[in-house]
Amino acid sequence: METLPLDDAATFALLLSGETQGVFQLESDGMRKLITRLKPDCFEDLIAILALYRPGPLESGMADMFCRRKHGEEPIVYPHPSTEQILKDTYGCIVYQEQVMLISNNLANFSLNEADNLRKAMGKKKPEIMERFSTTFLEGAQKNGCERSVAQDVWDNMVKFGGYGFNKSHSTAYALISYQTAYLKAHHRADFMAANLTCEMGDSDKVKLLCDDARGAGIAILPPAIESSNWGFETEGKGIRFGMGAVKGTGSKAIEALVDAREAVANAGLPPTLNELCRQADPSAVGRVAWEALIKAGAFDAGGHNRGAVLHTLGAALADGARAAEDRRAGQGDLFALAQATGEAVREEARDGIDDRQAWDSADTLRAEYEAIGFYLSGHPLEDRAGLMAMLSTVPTNELERLSDGAQVSLAGLIVGLSQVLVKTGKLAGRKMARFRLEDLHGAVNVICFPRTFEECAGDLEDGAVVVARGKLETDGEEPTLILSELMTVEAALGRFEGSVVLSLTPEDTALLPRIKQILSEHRGKRHVYLQVTGTDGSVRRVRAGGDCTVTITAELTSEVDKVLGRGRMKLARL
Structure with missing residues (x-):
């Protein structure tokens, strides 16, 4: 990591895009706004961003001035010619504490110890101490040939912005880690996001943000799967497999016991069904809450059964598992030796307990999924x-x-x-x-x-x-x-709306009009319908649907229109 080039184009492109979820110190909405305004194109800019994103620089206007000067929207002005080399990288803005020290040393002959004391005093903003330093600074600057009025301007600038200055060495250290994490995201996105997700597993809100970010970049978030998921998030193909440790109510001890049970089941030549895993897993390590949460999260979906039906069989599976554990403690033989001997009979038994008549509908499935992982993964109620x-x-x-x-x-x-x-x-x-x-x-x-x-x-x-x-x-x-x-x-809300329905159409939608007419006729009401047609030349024409075409606006109407025309083609308007 220490040998990464600090001018990598892909890394700065990532920063400019504002896609900084998971990047050290650059994740917050406010920070992303500053990045997109400042448009960093070199490592020095990144150091400055981390120093500027604090209440003082933001509220005093320093951050805005920095952005304007960087992009040529405001002339770069140096308080005195001697400060140009000190302030060149920050476009004439006093951003760092070290700049205050160098200006006082170069222009007013402060010793390094005096300059450091000035830095401390500016941070504390004590008037009596600042007055003493002001006199010393003005006298020192005049001895170096600087006019008093100019020296006063330099001092006023230092007082105004120097008090908000951040330690550049600290900012540089932060910037290096920010750059390194941005580089990893730019060049190894799936692996980087999987590692971030594992680090944030205890915070479902953060996990959702990171999952959304990954999906926005075309990385599929694969649901937890009992046959392949482990404790953390891991890359799988071009996607990321959800870690079982992020399922609420599990815990490292339970997941470790489940992975061991899965390996034992596989070694016995059996599929990792709920029944088989309950027989093999240590019941003292994997309790009912963990099993329920994994089922609700979709970890057993690969068996082809609805989650509600699988959950309905859990009680029987746990009872069977408890008997198997008792048999093992009593030394009554190896269950898996028996399973291998009876082969298909045991496999059939593993399937028989699931009654698909106990299936949940999609709303219940999503509700249970939300309960298990803290957000919707396989779909969304809306x-x-x-x-x-x-x-x-x-x-x-x-x-x-x-x-x-x-x-x-x-x-x-x-x-x-x-x-x-x-x-x-x-x-x-x-x-x-x-x-x-x-x-x-x-x-x-x-x-x-x-x-x-x-x-x-x-x-x-x-x-x-x-x-x-x-x-x-x-x-x-x-x-x-x-x-x-x-x-x-x-x-x-629909009942209170007093406007009309507008359907956006193109010439290619002509063949769909009979079906649209049928849908509208099935939802008769009092709201007028308008057809807004965009021609091949870009022209837009809006006409009222003929005859007695009026509708009642309902969720069912919008859903049916969406299925035919696509989302967003039906709108409400006051016409």
């Missing part, structure tokens, strides 16, 4: 309603950052991580409020529901509920937050 969610949202959640602070928005999505708290102080003491994340197919946003709104919408606040949230967006923090003013069900 997938069938993607078009509807888009229609009811101002923008998808991954585009909220481009909106201005204070913007009023409507967002449709799924409530996750709901928590209710009792206000303990102030005028609202004793009243309830809530926090949750509203998740759509593109991401999620934090939502705060203050007491008055909470009292109005408490009946609709439920984990897993699909809702439309309206409120004021706050974008001045680390990530956007919605201050909730109104919450309603999707049905209520």
Whole structure:
């Protein structure tokens, strides 16, 4: 790692893209915004970014000035000719503590010890100490031929920005690790992401972010599989296999015992079914909670049975496993010797216990999966309603950052991580409020529901509920937050809409019109339908559908239209 080139094009391209999930010190939304503004193209810029991303430089305008000067939007001005060599790499901005020390040493003849004391004093911002250093600095600069007014300007600049300066040696050390991790992500993305996922296994929110990042780069996240998953995340082909250690309720002891049991089952020539593994695994190491969590997470999907049906057989499988463990303790022979002798009979027994009539529907399957791993992996409850969610949202959640602070928005999505708290102080003491994340197919946003709104919408606040949230967006923090003013069900939101339906079409969609007409006729109502046709020359023409074509806007209507035309082709508009 120490011999990596510090000018690798792929590494800087990765940084410029803002795809820095998993990269040391560069993961936060605010840091990614700074990177995309500053556009680093050399290692020195990376050192500066890590020094600039702190409250002082951000709030004082230093970071903005650095970006403007780097990109030629503002002239680079040096406080004094003698400071040019010191401030050249930072475009005339005082970013590092070492720069303050060098300026005072070169321009005002401070000893290195005095310069270090000045650095400390600037950090503490004590007026009486700064006044003493000011006098010494001005006198020293004048002795070196610097006019007093110029020396005063240099001092004022040092006071304004020097107090926010960061230690360059520290920033350089951080930047090197940031660069190295960015290099690994740029050149060995799947392996790098697998290692990151393993490190973050205890934090399901972080695991989801990393999984989303990997999938965005075309790396498949393969579900946990009892026949191939191990404790951590591992690359498999062009994808990453989900680590069983990231399944809630397992633990290293249980996973180690399961891997040992899987090896013993394989050595016996048997498939790693639930029954076989329960017979072989140490019941004191792998408890019921771990088995349930792995089933819910999809680890036994390869057997071809629905997760609900598999879970229904767990009790019998565990009882069989307990008897097998007791037999082993009593020394009543080798179960696997018996299994090899009876061959197909034992294999048949392993299948017989699963009753597919106990299958879950897709909603229950996803709900259980979320419970087991903390997010949806194999699908999403909103997938069938993607078009509807888009229609009811101002923008998808991954585009909220481009909106201005204070913007009023409507967002449709799924409530996750709901928590209710009792206000303990102030005028609202004793009243309830809530926090949750509203998740759509593109991401999620934090939502705060203050007491008055909470009292109005408490009946609709439920984990897993699909809702439309309206409120004021706050974008001045680390990530956007919605201050909730109104919450309603999707049905209520559709019922309140007073506009029309617009279907976006192209000349290639002509053959689909009979099917669209049929769908519309099956959802008759009061809302007019408009066809918006984009021609081959780019022209757009909007016409009202003929006859008595009016519809009732429902989730079923949008779903059926999506299946024919594709997602996002049906919109709501006030026409």
